[in-house]
Amino acid sequence: MIRVDHLTKKFGSFTAAGDISLALARGESLALWGSNGAGKTTIIRCVLGLLSFEGTISVGGRDIARDGKRARSLIGYVPQELAFYDDLRVWEAVTLFARLKGVARVDLDATLDHVGIPDQGGKRIRELSGGMKQRLALAIALLGDPPLLVLDEVTASLDVCGRAELVALLGRLSGQGRSLLFASHRADEVTSLAQRVLMLEKGRVNAEVPVNQFVAKLGAGSVLHLHMPAPSRALAMELLRGHGFAPTLNGVGILVPVPATQKAVPLRLLAEARLSVDDFELLSPRDASLGQENHA
């Protein structure tokens, strides 16, 4: 569905994406994962033909640089935040984009219902919440039933509930034979939606892995930092040691190195033993060791 060969995008002397190659088959979902500045959005904008670039990109076999309009007719795009005429009513926006996508007839109720915003057709865009706007952008992206969805950090501006709901909705949609290319810096989204992950760092591909390996790669060597009352720490240490963990005290809590697939196990064990945990965080080994040094 998408083929990117040796994509390089520079802004002046800064290389936002360097020699990126990727392929996405029909029905497959690929995540572009990385921190801010990793090059995720740049790659997506190049795939959409919005930026000039070196290399070649084809969508559905059509070169985006030479036949961008027809290539884009195969894409439904959802941006990080829907920016459009705010005083437009929802039905007007849907109708406008349906026309631009060559969709002759739109069942507005079904379109809005499909993305979980029924009865919102008469509202102005500015009256919608952030989550509703994203759902409207998704409804617009799905007009004409494109075989490819391209999503650029679509949950970045949403609260926890909105994020979970949208990810669940996208999960249902991606299971309908559509290809999905999406950018995210959230591991939970990646594991929920992707089959493969392109791990990016500073505009370069660090690794391309199946999602199960992504979890292992990401989680290997994580350290769970448990904040708990001082009197219960000794008991907790003993309990965790008894279950094969190697906890250490760091003054305000306990550091527990955890494998990728067992990050919540210490929490469950402590809960079962009725040992209260005030807070917790997941650290990289480097951050954990830095914390130890600072404390020392």
Next chain:
Amino acid sequence: MSATALETREAVEAHAPGMISNVLTLAWRELRDALRARSFLLYSLAFLALGLGVSYVSAASTGSLGLSGFGRTTAGLINIVLLVVPLMALSTGAGAIAGDRERGMLLFLLAQPVSRLEVVLGKYLGLAGALVACITLGLGACSLVLALQGGATEPRTMLWLAGLSILLALSMLSVGVLVSALARRASVAVGTGVFLWLALVFVSDLGIMAGTLAMRLPVKSLFLATLCNPLQAFKMWALHSIDASIDVLGPAGLYAMDTYHDALPWMFGASLIGWIVVPLLLAVVVFSKRSPV
């Protein structure tokens, strides 16, 4: 693998709407937006008020002078058009692309199956429609006032003036859209538009006068330099239409009448149409090369 080979092997059926369909869709959207915009409403009201004022005063002062009174009114209206229409068109055009870019709307629009040419043409046509509506309303209301005052209005003259005003508006709109394609921020684009308006309305005349004095420009060069300003081309064409002469412009006018005579309307038309086509083409080229963010 070459792009062509890839296309043959993997091509997925893709249907995108035709260019005319997309341009009309975008133009309709732009027209509705422009007509709803507060700034546009203010410009329209200003144009209407000034035009009505000129018509009323002119008709009242000429009494039953009939067509000569109307000619005086038309001359007054030409000055109103020269002042208001370029400002309205330049600032409207200047906000068209830069504003959408700044708000992030351009990115979302261009991610759809539309080409950049379609976006520029759609915006241009929509805004042109709004300007035409404003000019027609303004001049139509003036004609009505003149008719009610008992002045013998000649519809053909008014229609001609409206036509020339629309050409002037379209030329200034093209310049505005070019400025908008070049600018990153809407405020810079609109500021540049207003600066250009000042330059064309006021500075251009002074510049030509200063140039004539300093460099002792021959009368031919003086006339051609004047012709390069679309506002002057409009004014000369409008005066020529009323009087079949531009002697009122002095030596340059006399020279032009003697030298070009029948070709003058074509020269005025070429100047205005050039100012419509060239900046618009440049806007398309610039917009095609620039990032939408």
